[in-house]
Amino acid sequence: MADAAVRTKKPATSKRTPAGGAPTAAHSAQEASDPRIDVAAVTDLLLGTWAHTRRESREMIKDPAFWRIDGQPMPEHRERVLSQLHLLVEHGGSRRAFPKEYGGGEDNGANLAGFEELVLADPSLQIKSGVQWGLFGSAVYQLGTKKHWDQWLPGIIDLSLPGAFAMTETGHGSDVAAIGTTATYDPETQEFVIHTPFRGAYKDYLGNAALHGKAATVFAQLITGGVNYGVHCFFVPIRDDEGGMLPGVTSQDDGVKGGLNGIDNGRLAFDHVRVPRFNLLDRYGQVDEDGTYSSEIPSPGRRFFTMLGALVQGRVSLDGASTTGAALAEYIAITYAGQRRQFDSGAGTDEVVLLDYGKHQRRLLPLLAQTYAQFFSHDELLKKFDGVFSGRNDTPEEREDLETLAAALKPLSTWNAMDTIQECREACGGSGFLAENRFVGLHQDLDVFVTFEGDNNILLQLVGKRLLNDYAKQFKGADAATLARFAARQAAGKVFHGAGLRQLGQAVADLGSTARSVEFGLREDQQHALLAGRVEQMIADVAAALRPAGKLSPAEAAALFNAHQAELIEAARAHGELLQWEAFTDGVHRIDDEGTKLVLTWLRDLFGLHLVEKHLAWHLINGRLSTQRAASVSRYIDRLVARLRPHAQDLVDGFGFEPEHVRAPIASGAEQQRQDEAREHYRALAASGDAPVSEKSLKKKK
């Protein structure tokens, strides 16, 4: 069912000219008298559980004061973003996650949802907010206790206390356990001595460190009584109110970066800086006056991961922000592709609209399907996050699931944002390279998402290890007979795959008309079986390969693991893809409107089949698809993109962006106006009788 109100809001984009004899038929669902999606309902669906907060945030950032200014020199950009943070405080945007006692909303899901939308205004604003309230503030709140909250949360919330989150060191990125900074307890003065013992232990890449931070939450090895109790977090003042460095604290500027230049990233070093015992954020580990250490979590490893897990929200929010960033790029590129004409088709008609080219559909529409999937999977992630952090479902199992889910989804969505934005920029040619059209800025700013808050490959490796553990648990306590049966099944599977017996079955089933059977065997259930089967098989394969490790020396075992590292990461990626597909499918099942459900089912099919196509060789080698069926995957995708073509504008309109969020001139309808002007020029010229004839027509006459 079409929502007329939404459609008429965008006259420039809905005014599409039928292309006459152009390669594909209808340009819009309206023309095709196809099923229509209910755009407004799709927007509700995509905005998800915290749609209200997202809309509030989007409304706020219609104010140009929040927008990125392309080419603004770094110093001015940094000051601008700081002022935007103050503006955000005024709008109440900084308090949603914090306790009501301090003026907060205690609404973790809404908090992240609201922050994620800031990517539309300026990703520097989003990430600097994340530094202040999501990392620095969160460290105080999640790792500290009431006394710390009373002391610092009000200043954190109202930004009178801007701070840096000092975890990463130059010498250690994602390997936090190995950091070199020490915090040694001195019982004489009841102080911790924070110290940077060598250059590699400088805290690095910290937002707010180069200029604006007055304090930092510093992660350091806690040493008391000659024992190192591992990494803990300390609140350390770094600048006075005039912005001068406090004694013993050194700051260096990281300088220009690939993007996010509105944030003052820098390095911090500490030369025996003393802070009161009070400043240990002591929720998970305490040191009493005489230096005795205690913790309710006895295992150092589990304590470390608990502390780090308390900071998972960074990853969660990157999954959401990169999805929204990719959606914006798609809105711009697809809107433009529906208006821009280039080359005539040889059919003697008007030049062809970009989105009517087979290649253009192929390059853009699967990315759109991917982004839709991410909206659904991100909402699931956000709900799980909210469940844990609200305390409603705060169990160790739920926390572990949340961390694994975040570690599986964040890499996929951040990489996808990069690929999508780049493909969209290329699909718009030279105009895609102009900063005003947004792609290049988004690409530059979102680039670092793939390596910060946990490097993507390292996160996937964590997921892979978790999957291996879960796999191994199946066999815990299993008797010899069970294991033997399992081994036999595995071996049989391998033989079947290798000799192609399963393939033969499919080949027989496929013997009818190829055209008619294209979609057969590639519907929802089969997509799920292919995607899920791949994860299972890949994990089983890695597990089998690693089985001898128990009998090897540590060095040999490490070498064996290393030889399978790339495969394990691939398996984790497959797992993440499956989760996205499942979330998309669940989302589609919840839709009532028939037209919407049908079109979104095609889009989900495109997502599923695109994943199968990406890993087609695997499915063939492992006997999951016959060569015939494998060949039909690409043909099915061709059919799906053509079928979705008339819905492309509706689908990007479904993101619910308004002109103040888009801002790109090429998606404003200007291109359509230019074409109308050109067409009118040629029409008038022809009517005037003054039009020159072509040399070719002249030659024909001769």
Next chain:
Amino acid sequence: MADAAVRTKKPATSKRTPAGGAPTAAHSAQEASDPRIDVAAVTDLLLGTWAHTRRESREMIKDPAFWRIDGQPMPEHRERVLSQLHLLVEHGGSRRAFPKEYGGGEDNGANLAGFEELVLADPSLQIKSGVQWGLFGSAVYQLGTKKHWDQWLPGIIDLSLPGAFAMTETGHGSDVAAIGTTATYDPETQEFVIHTPFRGAYKDYLGNAALHGKAATVFAQLITGGVNYGVHCFFVPIRDDEGGMLPGVTSQDDGVKGGLNGIDNGRLAFDHVRVPRFNLLDRYGQVDEDGTYSSEIPSPGRRFFTMLGALVQGRVSLDGASTTGAALAEYIAITYAGQRRQFDSGAGTDEVVLLDYGKHQRRLLPLLAQTYAQFFSHDELLKKFDGVFSGRNDTPEEREDLETLAAALKPLSTWNAMDTIQECREACGGSGFLAENRFVGLHQDLDVFVTFEGDNNILLQLVGKRLLNDYAKQFKGADAATLARFAARQAAGKVFHGAGLRQLGQAVADLGSTARSVEFGLREDQQHALLAGRVEQMIADVAAALRPAGKLSPAEAAALFNAHQAELIEAARAHGELLQWEAFTDGVHRIDDEGTKLVLTWLRDLFGLHLVEKHLAWHLINGRLSTQRAASVSRYIDRLVARLRPHAQDLVDGFGFEPEHVRAPIASGAEQQRQDEAREHYRALAASGDAPVSEKSLKKKK
């Protein structure tokens, strides 16, 4: 044979610490007592036919005046690059291609080779030079005649006459034939009237248009006597000596771009601007006083493509510059990966050097192989270019081959540069995102290479059409019996593929030990057969699919072509990959030194196998590989990357970069120094007896 002189030049990188029990064994060929490559000889090989000029150019840009300053605001950057162009003139860098009569060197190959190296200093410098001498200057030289050269070449060469190359229009990017600008001859005054009839016909994205250009070579529809003779090029003054716009000429600034912000790109519009008849660059088409048009090329289509073909050098030089850019990124990332340690392996030893991780080898080394291939294929392209433009081999067939070769290679190398630089940046984590480490600047500046000088997809489509034509020629004049035999062979082929008979043959051959047979069947000849067979089959498939087009209406035929557009582009890409592989292989065959030959053969194998792996599903579906052999491709690649690991530093040293070209702090040895300092700190601490014990060891004692 190792070149000691080259090795000792880089003490920081050659000082590698053996990793004890770390996952892989040796870190350098030296330690492995493996064959060594002769680094200096490899540098000669990679610098290619015009090594001398490349070295001259690299020597010149050691001067920091040529270097990009990260974060420099756009206006200052533009002025800096203009001043660099003057510096280049002083160094004689602007005259190599032009006739000796005007002080030039008449050396086309050397000219491009010298320009390509400028990418190491600042890609804005490279591209702005390209605008002035490669496009604007080339248009005057290649499309004009002696009278034009006398008039303008001296000023072009010494930069007293900076100019823009006004081909692209806002409304028409790669589709030059459809531009809207007109040049109408007025016999009364013997002038051409240059006119922009509507906004879409503004000349757009032109370097030198926003600020510095005094003239432009403007492409316009030549109209005389009421007939449009198609696109020709005109010399049009646009600014006076004080920088003011001339009457009727309007300029707009394109503003901030994704990169190359040292270039003043802008738009130009002409309101009935009159230029003398003299200003038609009339090498391929002339208009005499009374307005009569003449050309030695009677076909309008062939004339158009001849004029455009005269400007092929832009594409050729992008192939070289993007290869050098990718090589720089690899030098930095691989040097860093050989020093940087992260996470211990679990084997209780030192932390592991990044390049020892299986995943890290897998992500970086195939890209290195790709770049090596490109150095070889680019030299072939440059030789062909030089042959044609020197007049030595200037035949229509050679020109067509040159254009097809450039159109096949430029897309692959420019895309590869983007992928490589991005992967390298990610492989260096947060430090890869700092501008000082070069990746992000290279990525931003080289981005537009993929869509300018001919959009990559459009170029590949041209290549695909050429391949289809060549394919069709086989059957020209063939009798019915020949065609029937061919058709039967095709059909048989399909049946064989589908039913897997060929696969069966391979499966039988593969029955021995899998480990031993991994490399069997994937050596040079088979790689060539797989890569070449794929091109042939893909073209044959598209040709078969398009065969009915002759019987269809133009609209239906266009729709049929469009349905196979993506496949045709893929076939062209496969063709480009084959050309790169062949050039690499020819290059390896020319090597005398045994060690060098062996290592580079592995690298070529890695390139070939990586291509096969990328398209593995195709080879399976089309019955070119059995599932067993297909599965062994990835295992073979794993073995190759491990085998190449000790040679990685030698291989990037082979690019011959000096510190002034690299400039990235992370590739300077600073990381190694930081680690040595950290290691010394912990050693001294342990020796002092003051080191804290770990909580874990404490628990064990209890």
